[in-house]
Structure formats: structure tokens, C-alpha cells
Amino acid sequence: MNVFTEFTARVVEAIKQTDLTGKDGAELDLSRVGVEPPRDASHGDLATNAAMVLVKQVGMKPRDVASMIAAVLEQDSDIGKVDVAGPGFINMTLSDSFWRGVVLDILASGKDFGRCDLGKGAKMNVEYVSANPTGPMHVGHTRGAVLGDCIANLLDFAGYDVTREYYINDAGTQVDVLARSAYLRYCEALGEEITIPEGLYPGDYLKPIGQALADNHGDALKGKDEAEWLADVRAFTIDAMMDLIRSDLGALNVRHDLFFSERSLIEGETDRVEEAIKWLEDRGQVYVGKLPPPKGKLPDDWEDRDQTLFRSTDFGDDVDRALKKSDGSNTYFANDIAYHFDKYKRGFAHQVDILGADHGGYVKRLKAAVKAITESKGGLEVKICQLVNLMRDGEQLKMSKRAGTFVTLRDVVEEVGVDAVRFMMMYRKSEATIDFDFAKVTEQSKDNPVFYVQYAHARTASIFRQATVEVPNLSLGRENLRAASLEGLQDEVELALIRKLSEYPRIVAGAAETQEPHRVAFYLYDLAGYFHSVWNKGKEMPQLRFINAKDEKLTLARLALVQAVADVLASGLGLLGVNAPEEMR
Template sequence: MNIFADFEDRVKNAVKAIVPAGEEIDLSKLAVEPPRDAAHGDLATNAAMVLAKGLAMKPRDLAEKIAEGLRADSDVESVAIAGPGFINMTLKQAFWTAHLRLLLAADRSYGRGAPTGRKVNVEYVSANPTGPMHVGHCRGAVVGDVIARLLDFAGDAVTKEYYINDAGEQVSVLARSAFLRYREALGEEIGDIPAGLYPGDYLVPVGKALAEEYGETLVKMDEAEWLPIVRDRAIDAMMAMIRADLKLLGVEHDVFFSERTLHEGNGGKIAATIADLRAKGFIYQGTLPPPKGQLPEDWEDREQTLLRSTEVGDDQDRPLVKSSGAYTYFAADVAYFRDKFERGFSEMIYVLGADHGGYVKRLEAVARAISGGSAVADCVLCNLVKLYRDGEPVKMSKRSGDFVTLAEVVEEVGRDPVRFMMLYRKSDAPLDFDFRKVTEQSKDNPVFYVQYAHARTAAIFRQAAESKIALPAWDKVDLATLEGLTDVGEIGLLRKLAEFPRLVRQAADAKEPHRLAFYLNDLAAAFHAQYNRGKDMPELRFVNQNEQELSVARLGLVKAVATVLSVGLDLIGADAPNEMR
């Protein structure tokens, strides 16, 4: 039911009809899309522009020939050529009636793609288990979750994964911080939290739980004995807190993958990965020149075990084993990708903070080295979120404990505004989140505007029931019932609805969920505009007791709008309310 894909095939057939027999032509760049100006028609194609050179023709001359074939199409009302050779098509009203009937029959499956057979892993959030989620994690959580939902709806087999960083020094710092709270729970005066430890009060319950379980036993142990015990308890407590925070946001993962499992058995999975890469010729012993600017922590001016990642697109080779024999952080990342590949995934999507931009090339290179090009790594970067309250920026610092938690934001404004507004900018652009603006009931608040549109559709059906309008079974409605939809605003709504299947696939492929939020806002605007036209022109109202048959046709259109709004909001993870309070 993707009319753009359908007409792309029709345009290709029109092109093939004028290509000399036996002549090959590349049609991969040919596209059919909505025209920039709705006054130009329903569909536009660049066919003549991208094919003219290959066919040794002038674009407008080629456009005329393609247009001749398209004018013979029974669904096409007219074809016009614009500018240097763009082709604009206007479709017959009967086509839109038939498409609306298909939409109503499909109901909530409208826009859903057929199974592609692709296995996709989306890894997102993956915050260090050292404290509660803060609003900085919130954007990546929503972006990753909606990307996964879009891919699933588009037909891919998706696994949502969280990578627990439970093997680094940060979890040892967490354990020492929790141990301090444990001593406090035993009655010891601990004073100010030393620099370098986590000062947040969220570790107080962990300390109390340790005191209840172990009494004074841990105090009598050396650090080497108590640290692994406290570390495991603290990680478990932090992950329980993180899961609860994510659940408030409507985010649930299928897999929680422990980094520590990569190191078990003397680095078993990491060692196996390095051995595999060595067999493929990607491992060598050598030194690296010092990078420009500030030196990273893992840089050494000594011979190390290096990944020959420049051979697969990276901008420099990467160390995997230090001269001391210890694995680098990146070695675990490489082993983690291999683990995913061995689980059968062909695409691994990483939703990362903007400060991880340097990881993009190296992860793409790892994918090529591990899979030989049969799997890809796709990195989505999420920029910073700035919180504002009463016009003043809200500062946060995870180290100091002075930060706004994700839970606090959701509890203050609600899950739906948080999820929707985290998508209302492209993920790699900075985002300002204003507590007042995201809760105001006005058309300037996109989430309210979209949800109000859905609530309005429900109100229209309540009005229809009060007016005793007899409604058909929408999945079996006949074409004749819908033929009354001829108003320009009604056809405009049908055009916008028809964009949905294409929008879903494009947003999923591009990993750009903001496109869905923008689309829903545009659909809501078109629906509100048509509703308001009915206020000024009673003959355009959706429900008219004196025009039963026309009312049914228009209610079919309202039903279609409600369906697409509901499905779109569900993909975003927000409710589609029938009333606004």
C-alpha cells in the first residue's frame, strides 16, 4: 500500500517501454515522492533528470516520452512537466477512494511492512551502572526505542539490547562509594564524600542493604575480599534502579548483555576474537604515533597488539592489547560486535552520545573486519538535552550528585511529552526541553496538538452516534460509500495519509525517528484545518444529519486519520487518548 513504491514501478515500466531493446539502464536513482508544492499534483518523479544522460537525451524530451506512457495509466488524471524535466502527476479521485478503502480494511496494519528476513540489533542507553538514569540518558533511550519500533513495524526482526559496562574501573569506584555508605549504615561518621567517589544519596539504600546482610563482616575484610562482593551487590541495585527508570519512560530491553562475560576465562571471548582477526590478517605487533591534541588514556609509546583497522575504513589502527598484556576498552567492543554477529545479526545499530562520535569509523571498520562485509555497524549520535525551568537552565552533574533524574522529569511532565519531545529534533542536533512548554495545551505544543487530533476524532464519532448515523463495518466498506470525498481538503488529508507507509520505511532505514514526530504533527495540522473549515462552511462538516451518505464517507476519512494517528503515537510510545483532560 505504499503508493510511492507502486508508482515508482509504474514509472520504471514507462521508462523501459521507451528504452531500445537490449539496452541496459540504471534505474536505481529514480524516485517518486510527494511534490514540494501540493499545487503541482500528487506525485513527482525525477526520472527524466537522472536518466537523460544515460539515454543521450535532453531531460525535457525524455520527460515528454515518459509522460506519454504515464498518461495512459488508468489511475492518472494528468501529467505535467516542470522546470528542466521534473514530472508531476495528479491522480484520479477514484484512486484516492480506492486507497482509503484499502487503508480502512488494513486498519492498524496500514503501513506495516512484510517480513524482510533481516535480523537487527539495536543497542541503546547502555549507561554505566553507577547511578540512576538522568535526562542525558533520556534522549538516547527514546531514540533507540523508537528506531527499534520503526524497524519492527517495517518488517525487520529486531532485538533491543542494553550493554552493561560492568567490567571497568568505574564499577570499582561504585563499589568503594557503596562501601562508604555501608560503613555509614553501621553508624560510622563518614563526613564529606571524598573526591573521585560517587556522592549521590541513591547509594544510601545500598549501604543499608549491605549492613543488613553482612553486619560488620565486610569491615573486617581486606579490600581485595570485600570489593567484588560489594561491587556485585551495587551493580545489581543500580541495574534494578535503571530498569525501573526506563520502565517509567516505557522502555524495555530484550537483552541485558554483561561486558564481564567477555572477560571470563582469562578474556575468553576477547582472546577468541583477536585470534580470529589474527587469522584474517588484521592483527600485528607495532607502535602507534601519538595522536594530535590531548593524549587518550590508553595510548602507549610501546609495542602493542594492534588492529589493522585502516584497511577497512578507519582513520587509524587501534590497540587491542597493551604492552602490559591488559586488554584495551576497545578490545571488548570488538569482541562484543563479534558476539552479536555470531548471534545472526546482519545490522548492529549503536545509539551513542554525541561525545562518542569518534567511535563511528572504528565500529564500522570492526564490522567489515569481523564479518567480511556481510554485516554493518550503524551509529546514531544523540546530542545534548538542555533542561529549562522558569526560563532558567537546570544544571546537572552526575559526579557531584547534583543532577535531574530521568524519573523526576517523567513524573513531573508525564511519559508522553518526554518521549514525543525527545524526537522533535533530529537526534544529532541539540535539544532544549522546557518543562512549561511541553505541558501547555496549545497548538505550539506538538504532543498536545497530535493527541488532541486523535481525541477530536473520537469526539466526532460520539457526535455521529448521537446523530444516529449508521456506520458500516469499516473493513468491508464499499467504494460507492466513499465516493463523496471530493473536497480539496479531504483529498489533501488522503494524500497525507498515503505518505505514512513510505514515511515508516524511510524513517526506519535512515534511523531518523524525528521524521515520524514531524509527520504526525503535519497530519494533525491537516485534520484540524479541515475540521475548522467545517465551522465556517457547514456543508464540509464531518457529521451532517441531513447528508447521511456523505457523513459516512467523511467518517471513513476520520476513521483513517484516527488509525494512522494511533499507530504513529504507538510507535513513538505515547498514548492516543479519546478525551483530553
């Protein structure tokens, strides 16, 4: 149960029970009525803007409207107190018995507590990672991989039909560079001394591919013109690199449902890039014209000539965009339009792209393209992942793929563990840079969020293990916990913990709606803090300990609360792809 959604419905029903009507007898528009936490916690548990929303419709003073609504809400047995504050805000304090009922609701749902039907089964495509297949996954790809995976988890939890997709950039000049680099390693595997010229990829990760080419072809490719071997070596190398990328992503517990080849857009039975351009052209969204010079320093690729242009300004962009280069070949943007058009034709009106920090200037044109190709029936959300700075001993580690000196995703996972990597990648907003300190993400302290949250879950399991020793005859199965009498949960720290638990459905729904998994990570850290506080208070005040062998009824009630905490922690960690351990050493 989402407490805020539930009480929004109750406020709406309360309004209907008043004598409030529109000034001209019109039906009241209640669509903007909402319930949120009050800005000041001392004002109560919930606050509604109902009176402020209705004043213009009913032609009354807001406090008068609020008083009429409050009079109805006071009859609700789950509301202990209703106050009208300020110009007409209505604050509600819920009864202790209502909060205890939240525990039972969590126990009934388990890890599905907070699952909702926000998406109503709508198809959603989430594209993430999509790195050029020119090297292993490095730490720069890690954040986008985790972000995309967590967003997909959230959308699935919120009722969307999600497809996780990887766009293989295998049609650009960079894969020809990759093929030439692999060919040199092939020659090396045959015993030739090589020198890798500037501009090619020197990394040792290409040596096994060179050896595999030698094993497959012997010396048959040596001495041939590049035109004779380039396509075959390119295809072989891309396949090998994608196998390596899938393995790297697997180490991070990141998966995709579909790997889509950019090259397939232009090498199939039909040229789908030209098809997409023609589709836009038929709707008057493509024309031939000149682009004005950009403000400031002219970029190297700006040309003062007639070009084939997409009317992206009609869809919110700052300038129309070129679809053809001067040599007649397609721009990268044209290929991107075709790719997103293909996704739309596959049934994905709603799409999410995860892009790197260097793609910020690309967002408006992509969103404009998707708005055009879906004829405004769908849309694109773009999440930009800022950089990850790896820190060791106070120094930032430097990376360069072309130089072959970079820290791989697998290196980081093997050193600190997949849980630490995934949680810490989500412990900042995606648009904020992360300093990933190897020492801090492994220390066992409150300053290490992943440890602090996982330790809270492990502590719940430890309490149950202790209970089987101290109260051996007490049945601790979920059904018995659900049947517990919870009146004994009376201390303010216990009720505060329940209130924090009740926020989870709202947090998850908001994180899914905005594609912001960091909200879940922040919430879990706060929840862990509330739980640790209750445990610590029990150390100071024995009457508040979770286990009291002399009072099995109270013990069962408190263990029901502990199980609710465990369920929510496990659910939230699961959405982040992080393990919920039973014990920590």
C-alpha cells in the same frame, strides 16, 4: 500501499511499453527510476526522474524520452494529468478517485497501514542506553533510551527481526568505585559515621543498597581487607543498580530483550576478548607497531611505544587503534570489538548502536571494527544523541552524578508524563541539542507538539461520539465505513488531507531505513495540522462539517476519512511509544 512505490512500478511498466531500447540493443537498467513528490506542489502530486535516468542508455534527448513515457502514463485511469517539465521531468497529477481509494486502503489496514517488508526478516540488533550501572537513569540517558526504543519499533514495523539489547558496562574501574561507595553506605547502615571522599559516588540512592548489604551480611564485612569483600559487594551492587535501572526504564515504557554483561566477555570459560583479537590476527588485521602522535595537544593516554594495533585504517578509520595498554590489559576498544564480534556470532550482521554526545570520536573505529569482524558482510549504524538541556523558568538545570545532584529520568516522567517525554525527545534530530522546557511541554497549545498531535486523535474520537448522538441510526463500524461511497469527498481541504495520509508509508519506510524517528514525529505534527484545518473549515462552512444529520451518505464518507486519520495518528504515535488518547481534559 506506498503511493510512491506503487507509481514507481507503474512508471517502470510504462517504460517497458514504449519502444525505448539501449543503444546497442542492451536491456535497459531501470533500477534508478524513482517517483518522489515534486519540489513545487503546484506541479502535481508525483514526479519521476525516468527520462533523466535513461538518456545515456537510449541516446536520445531527455524531453523526447519523457514524452514517450508520458504518452503511456496518460492511459492510466488513476492519473488525471501528465506534464513534461524542464529538461525532462515527468509530473503526474492523480485523479480524485485514486485519492479516495487511499482512505479505503487505510481502513482495510488499520494501524498496520504503512507496515512494509523492507527488512525481509533480516536480524537486527539495536543496542541502546547501556549506561554504566553506577546510578539511577538521569535525563541524559532518557533521549538515548527513547531513540533506541523508537528505532527498534520502526525496524520491526519495516520487517526486521529486531533484538533490543543493553550492554552492561560492569568490567571497568567505575564499578570498583561504585562498590567502594556502596561499602561506605554499608558501614553507615551499621551505625558508623562516614565521610565520602572525592572520587566516590555520594548519592543517597546507594543508602538502600548499603542497608541491604547490612541486612544480608551483618557486620561480617567490616574490618576485612578490600580484596576480601570487593568482588562480592561489586556484584551485589551492580545487580541492585540494574534492578533500579530496569525500573527507571520501565517508567519510560522502554524495554530490552537482552542485558549483556561486559564482564562475561572476560570471565567465562574462554576469554572472548582474546579470542576476537586472535581472530583478527589470523586475518592479518592485528600487528605490533607505533602510532604517530596525534595532531595538536598530546592526550594523556598517548604512548610512544610498540603496541598491539588493529588495522582500522583498512576499514575506513583515520588511524589504527591500540588493543592493549602498557600494563598488558585490554583497551576499552578491544572489549568493544569482542562485544560486537559476539553479536555477529549470534547472527547479527546488521547492528545499531545508540551512543551519547561524548562518543562522537568513537564512531569510525566502531564501524571499522564491525566491518572487519563481519568481513564486510554486515555493518554498523551509529546514532549519536546530543545533550538535553532541562529548562525551568528560563534557567538551565545543572546535573552531576558524582556530586549526587542530578535530575533523574523518573523525576521528569513523574512531572510531565511519559507521553510528553517520549514525543519531545523525538521532536528533534538526534544530533541536535534539545532544550526541554517543563512549562512548554505541558501547555495546551499548538506550540506544544505532543498536545497538538494527541488532541487531533482525541478529536477524531470526539467526532464519532458526537455522530452517535446526531445520527443514532447510522452504523459506524469499520466494515460499514469501508463500504461507504466516498464521492462526496470533493473539497480541496479533504483531498489535501488524504494526500497527507498517503505519505505515511513512505515516511515510515524512510525513517526505518535511516533510523530517524524524528521524521515520524514531524509528520504527525503536520498531519494533525491538516486535520485541524479541515475541522476549522467546517466551523466556518457548515456544509463541510463531518456530521450532517440530513445526509447520512456524506456523513459516512467523512467519518471514513476521520477514521483513516485516527488510524494513522495511532500508528505513528505507537511507533513513538506515545498514547493515542480518546479524550483530553
